[in-house]
Amino acid sequence: MKPAIEPDACLYVQRGAPVDRGRIIAFTHPARPDTTMIFRLIGLPGDSVELQAGQIVLNGTPVPQAPTAPYLQIMQAEGATGSRPICGTPGIGNGQTCPIPRLTETLPDGTAWQVLDIDPQGRSDTAGPFTVPPDHVFVLGDNRDNANDSRIDPAAFGMGFIPAANILGPVVEIANP
Numbered sequence: 001m002k003p004a005i006e007p008d009a010c011l012y013v014q015r016g017a018p019v020d021r022g023r024i025i026a027f028t029h030p031a032r033p034d035t036t037m038i039f040r041l042i043g044l045p046g047d048s049v050e051l052q053a054g055q056i057v058l059n060g061t062p063v064p065q066a067p068t069a070p071y072l073q074i075m076q077a078e079g080a081t082g083s084r085p086i087c088g089t090p091g092i093g094n095g096q097t098c099p100i101p102r103l104t105e106t107l108p109d110g111t112a113w114q115v116l117d118i119d120p121q122g123r124s125d126t127a128g129p130f131t132v133p134p135d136h137v138f139v140l141g142d143n144r145d146n147a148n149d150s151r152i153d154p155a156a157f158g159m160g161f162i163p164a165a166n167i168l169g170p171v172v173e174i175a176n177p
Contacts, residue, residue, distance in 0.1 A: 001038055002143045003071050003102060003114050005174055007079030011038065012173035022111035024171040025139070027162050031154055038171060039149055040113065043130070043138030045164075050128035051151065054117055054144065056105065057129070063105050070099035071116055086146050088118040118145040127151040136161035 004024060005011070013026040019041055029035040043049040048059050056063040073085050075096050087098035101120075106112040119125075122145040130150070132138045139162055141147025152158020 006176040010175040026168040039139035043132040054125040065103040073098040
């Protein structure tokens, strides 16, 4: 969920509170109920969600994206797993900085957030359209090229649609390290 949430961040979830489109939510994974996931809520029941070259198309209307300053990723092991982040620039070594393109997306109601675009032709930059079924939501990761979210079929280790009953609540505070 970079850039909003860094590895080892501490999150506060307001359990049972209403969730809105554009908010980061916590939910239990549909196939692994012992696993809590954190993603951004994009589609509500009945919505049509599509991605075209990395841009969200919500109910037939593209969600505007505006370039902003690159996200400066230090290439080093991070988080509990010690995994190395992904960099779209070849030759960036351990300890070096990888500039990752960053965009601000803004919904019609003014809700805005930033996303990373490691690979402008990423494997899931074009997906859908998906129609969100009743009692489900559609979620996306902010680090789109490194997220197995609702775009990805559960058979391919994604999540597909998230049952509304699995939603724990919105993330209301993020304490990044």
